[in-house]
Amino acid sequence: MADDPQLTGLAARIRLRRGGLVVDLRLDVAPGETVVLLGPNGAGKSTALRVLAGLLGCDDGEVRLDDEVLEDTASGRFVATQDRAVGVVFQDYLLFPHLSARENVAFGLRARGVERSAARGEADRWLERVGLSSYAGRRPRQLSGGQAQRVALARALASEPRLLLLDEPLAALDAGTRLDVRADLRRHLRGFVGASVVVTHDALDAMVLADRLVVMEEGSVVQSGSPREVATKPRTDYVARLVGLNLLRGHAVGTRVHLDEGVILSVAGPAEGDVMVAFPPTAVSLHRSEPETSARNCWAGQVATVETHGDTVRVTLSGPIPVIAEVTPLAVADLGLRPGAPVWATVKAVQTSVYPV
Amino acid sequence: MSRRRRQHAAPAGSGLPGALIPLAVVGVLFLVLPVLGLLVRTPWRTLGDELSSTESLTALRLSLECASLATIVCMLLGVPLAWLLARGRFWGRGLLRALVIVPLVLPPVVGGVALFTAFGRRGIVGSHLYDAFGIALPFTTPAVVVAEAFVAMPFLVIAVEGALRGADARLDEAAATLGASRWYTFRRVTLPLVAPGLAAGAVLCWARALGEFGATITFAGNFPGTTRTMPVEVYLALQQDPTAAIALSLLLLLVSVAVLAGLRERWLTIPS
Numbered sequence: 001m002a003d004d005p006q007l008t009g010l011a012a013r014i015r016l017r018r019g020g021l022v023v024d025l026r027l028d029v030a031p032g033e034t035v036v037l038l039g040p041n042g043a044g045k046s047t048a049l050r051v052l053a054g055l056l057g058c059d060d061g062e063v064r065l066d067d068e069v070l071e072d073t074a075s076g077r078f079v080a081t082q083d084r085a086v087g088v089v090f091q092d093y094l095l096f097p098h099l100s101a102r103e104n105v106a107f108g109l110r111a112r113g114v115e116r117s118a119a120r121g122e123a124d125r126w127l128e129r130v131g132l133s134s135y136a137g138r139r140p141r142q143l144s145g146g147q148a149q150r151v152a153l154a155r156a157l158a159s160e161p162r163l164l165l166l167d168e169p170l171a172a173l174d175a176g177t178r179l180d181v182r183a184d185l186r187r188h189l190r191g192f193v194g195a196s197v198v199v200t201h202d203a204l205d206a207m208v209l210a211d212r213l214v215v216m217e218e219g220s221v222v223q224s225g226s227p228r229e230v231a232t233k234p235r236t237d238y239v240a241r242l243v244g245l246n247l248l249r250g251h252a253v254g255t256r257v258h259l260d261e262g263v264i265l266s267v268a269g270p271a272e273g274d275v276m277v278a279f280p281p282t283a284v285s286l287h288r289s290e291p292e293t294s295a296r297n298c299w300a301g302q303v304a305t306v307e308t309h310g311d312t313v314r315v316t317l318s319g320p321i322p323v324i325a326e327v328t329p330l331a332v333a334d335l336g337l338r339p340g341a342p343v344w345a346t347v348k349a350v351q352t353s354v355y356p357v
Numbered sequence: 358m359s360r361r362r363r364q365h366a367a368p369a370g371s372g373l374p375g376a377l378i379p380l381a382v383v384g385v386l387f388l389v390l391p392v393l394g395l396l397v398r399t400p401w402r403t404l405g406d407e408l409s410s411t412e413s414l415t416a417l418r419l420s421l422e423c424a425s426l427a428t429i430v431c432m433l434l435g436v437p438l439a440w441l442l443a444r445g446r447f448w449g450r451g452l453l454r455a456l457v458i459v460p461l462v463l464p465p466v467v468g469g470v471a472l473f474t475a476f477g478r479r480g481i482v483g484s485h486l487y488d489a490f491g492i493a494l495p496f497t498t499p500a501v502v503v504a505e506a507f508v509a510m511p512f513l514v515i516a517v518e519g520a521l522r523g524a525d526a527r528l529d530e531a532a533a534t535l536g537a538s539r540w541y542t543f544r545r546v547t548l549p550l551v552a553p554g555l556a557a558g559a560v561l562c563w564a565r566a567l568g569e570f571g572a573t574i575t576f577a578g579n580f581p582g583t584t585r586t587m588p589v590e591v592y593l594a595l596q597q598d599p600t601a602a603i604a605l606s607l608l609l610l611l612v613s614v615a616v617l618a619g620l621r622e623r624w625l626t627i628p629s
Contacts, residue, residue, distance in 0.1 A: 055530055081533040094531040098549045107545070108535035159536055 006067045007031040009195040010163055014051050016058040023047050023219040029163075029195035031066075036198045038206040039216035040238060045199040046091075048216075049165050052197065053088050054081035065163050065195075082111075084163075087156030091168040093148050095140035101127060101151045102136040108159030126154040130184070146177040153188060162194040169198065170205050182208055203242040207231060215239050233355045234278055245278045246323040252354060261320040266296045267352045274357040281314060283351035284325035287344040288335050297347045303337050313337075317345055392610070399607050400600050407604035415582050416590035417608065423498065423586060424566040427505035428513075431562050434506075435513040436555065440547075442514070443521035461511040468508055469575025476503065476576075500577035501584050505566035512565055513558040520554025521547070564613055 010029040015022070023044035029035045037045040050056040052063060054070065057078060063071040065086070070079045087108075095104050105123035110116065127136050130150040140148055149169060156164060169185060170178050186209055189196050200206050206213055207227045215223040215230065215238075223235040234240035240247035250259040252271035258264055265277060291298060301319030308314075313332050315325045325345060327337070335343065400407060407413070442454055460468055476483040476494045486492045494500050524547065532542040548555075570588040577584040579593070587609050595602035 053534055055533070081530070082536050082538055084534075086534060088531070088534040090527070090531060094525070094527055096528060096531070096546055107532070107537070111532070111535055111537035111541050111545075155535065 007162070007193070008064075008066050009033065010052070010197070011062075011064045012052060013061045014048055014058045014063070015060040016047070016051065016056070018044070018047050021047075021219045023051075025214075025216065025219075025221050027052075027197070027214065029197060031162075031195055032193055034189045034196040034198060034209055034211045036200060036206040036210035036213050037216055038200060038203070038210075038213055038242070040201055042218075043201075043216040044219040045201075045216055046167055049088075049167050049197065049199050052163065053086050053165055054079060054084050085161050086163045086165060087159060087161035089149075089152045089156050089164075089166040089169050092172055093140075093152035095143075095148055095151060095155070097140050100137050100139060101132060101143065101147075104140070104151055105155045105158050108155065112159060123154075123158060126158045127151070130154045130188070144177070145173045146181045149173065149181055150184070153185065157188070157192070164189075164192055164194055164196040166196070166198045168200055170200070170202065185209065232278070232353060233276070235276065240278065245280055246284070248277045248321065248323075249357065250275060250277060255349075257354060259321065261299075263299045263321060264296065265347065265352070266349045267354045268350050269354055271354045271356065275354050276357055277352050277354050279347055279352040281324045281326035283348045284323055285346045285348070286315065286325050286327055286331065286335055286337065287346065290344050291346055297349060298344060300342065300344055303339055303341045303343055305339060306332065306337055315343075317343065321345075323347075395603060395606055395610065398603050400604060403600075404604055404607075407601050408608055410601075412581060412590065413601075413605055413608075416585055416587045416605075417612075419498070419501070419582070419585065420567055420587040420609075421612075423501045423505055424563050424569075426502045427509055427566040428559055428563040430502065430506040431510045431513045431566075432555070432559060435510050435558075435562075436517055436548075439514045439517035439521060440543075443518045444526065457514050458511050460508050465508055465569065465571025465573075466575050469504060469572040472500075472504060472507060472572065472576040476500075495576055496578040496580065496584060498577075498583050501573055501586060504572040504576045505569045508569050508572050509562040509565040512561040513555075516554050516558025516561065517551055520551035520558075523554070524550040560617065564616065567609070567613065 009031045010027065012025075012027045014027070015024045017023075021042070021044055025044075025048060027035065027037075027048070037048065039045050047056065051058050051061075051071075058071065058073060060073050061071065062069070062073070065084070068079070069075075069077055070084055071077060096107065099107065102120060102123045105126050106119040109119035109122055114122070124133070124136060127133055130153060132147060132150055132154070135143060135147060135151075140151070143151065149172070153169070166185075170182055173181055182205060189198075189209060198206075198209050200209075210227050213224060213227050213230045214221055215236070217236065217238055223230060223239055225233075230239060231243045234243055234245055234247050237247055248259055248261075248265070250257040250265065252258075252267075252273060252275040254270045254272075255267055256264055257267055257271070257275060257277055259277075267277060290300070299319070299321055301317040301321065304316040304318040304322075306313060306315050308329075309326075311329070312326050313329055315327060315332075315337055317323050317325065323345065331337070335341075337343065438457065442450065442457070463471070473495065474480050476486070478484065478487050478493045478495065483494060486494070494503065528546050528550070529542050532546050537545070568588055569586070570592065573584070573586060574589055579585050579589050585593075587605065591602050591605045591609065594605055
């Protein structure tokens with residue numbers, strides 16, 4: 001099926017207004033590819049997903065799946081949800097509470113006219129694939145969160161969609177189950193021949209599941225690329241926070257970056273023009289007084305917050321350059337770090353990464 | 358000491374104001390005594406003879422048939438109506454809902470008169486029926502069904518509407534993403550989900566139809582074998598032979614209690 005020349009994947013151009021939000025995005029997903037829509041709550045990710053599923057029409061746009069036009073506002077074409085080869089895994093799964101796991105998975109086949117015993121046989125094969133053979137007769141309320149998620153996935157895949165949509169597929173799970181289910185989900189997505197779109201606000205889920213990341217904020221795409229690219233070269237403060245990096249903007253001349261805040265940073269690699277500088281909180285050192293060793297990469301600030309993260313401490317600095325530093329508890333005691341305390345910060349040049357805006 | 362004892366005398370753990378308890382007891386007695394009276398005054402020895410009279414059996418059969426038919430009519434019309442009220446989005450829905458409930462608060466006799474003005478031989482619809490097909494509804498068995506359905510329908514609509522509101526409408530969306538048509542979704546998802554509510558509504562509807570008196574006697578009259586249902590039979594018997602009326606009442610009571618008790622286990626317990 002993957003060799004089918006007609007499988008071209010998803011090509012969508014969506015624009016619609018929802019309340020005060022204008023959702024505007026282009027989304028192309030190749031067959032076999034998993035694109036993760038990552039963004040804060042209210043960014044319009046789920047709205048985009050509903051448009052792709054046909055549960056919502058857009059004001060202006062076109063949605064194509066392989067050789068089929070699912071929606072085209074110019075020609076007025078709109079294929080109803082039930083006539084699209086699209087499978088959806090909903091955030092809280094929306095399993096049918098009155099049907100067993102097997103009947104839930106068989107539902108799509110039955111709805112499309114597959115005879116009962118054939119549909120059940122197929123459902124059993126899918127349940128086996130997600131490791132739930134022995135739970136076929138159970139009702140959704142007798143399943144754990146992780147099991148329900150797998151049933152929802154099997155149900156969506158059983159009717160062999162060419163586009164798979166997953167809305168926060170891991171959000172309802174506790175941390176322990178999440179790890180296993182995430183790994184399993186990744187395996188199933190890798191094995192799926194059609195295009196997949198996953199919506200999440202969790203950076204780790206996104207990094208693990210995505211072949212390509214599309215970051216949305218306030219209805220629009222702010223960054224897209226491979227997980228590695230996004231994780232190392234964030235383009236907005238939101239993305240930087242999400243991947244745990246500090247992000248500054250400035251103008252580069254060689255290995256010197258003149259920050260918008262007036263400080264000059266010495267960085268690892270040479271660059272020219274307007275750039276972004278990203279570095280991890282561990283690259284920031286804090287000092288009680290102005291360090292004597294080097295005047296570069298150094299500025300004065302004030303401690304805003306001090307929070308413990310595992311066995312390290314995260315210190316947020318306010319001042320001309322707001323950054324987050326990660327230090328040891330010992331340093332907190334030695335430097336007398338508490339909200340309001342004055343402090344000097346330095347950044348290690350080797351740990352910075354510089355890239356054009 | 359006496360205060361403490363009085364506290365102990367109160368039911369454990371109940372924080373009820375003491376003044377309510379006597380009134381509650383009176384309330385219980387008020388509900389139980391008439392039923393008790395019926396049981397005490399029942400002519401147990403001659404009960405078999407009283408009930409096996411042809412008139413009683415005819416009336417009972419007619420009542421059961423008409424109440425069941427009326428319930429079916431209510432389900433056929435009431436479920437779509439409930440669906441419209443619960444899921445529809447249109448102007449005047451609140452008004453429609455109020456109209457649906459009118460038979461619930463309308464005195465049944467008024468309901469009977471109203472049915473006349475609509476479906477009587479000179480009614481706004483009935484006159485056309487008569488002119489076109491020679492059909493006259495009043496004083497026929499179908500009129501009994503119509504009267505009972507009119508009065509009992511709100512019970513079903515309210516119960517099903519409540520169940521529909523409780524069922525997650527997003528499940529319909531989930532079904533659509535699986536390729537299910539609206540009708541398939543309604544049959545396989547919506548209807549099974551509201552089944553407990555539908556069953557409860559149907560039982561209430563049936564019980565109300567079985568006991569219908571005012572609208573029935575007004576619109577359908579009192580003809581033995583065609584429109585004389587049990588409640589009418591009981592009323593007539595009370596004028597001539599109170600003992601027979603008591604026996605018939607007991608029968609009606611037993612039928613009602615049996616149905617409610619029988620269905621409670623299977624349908625009325627709502628799964629948690």
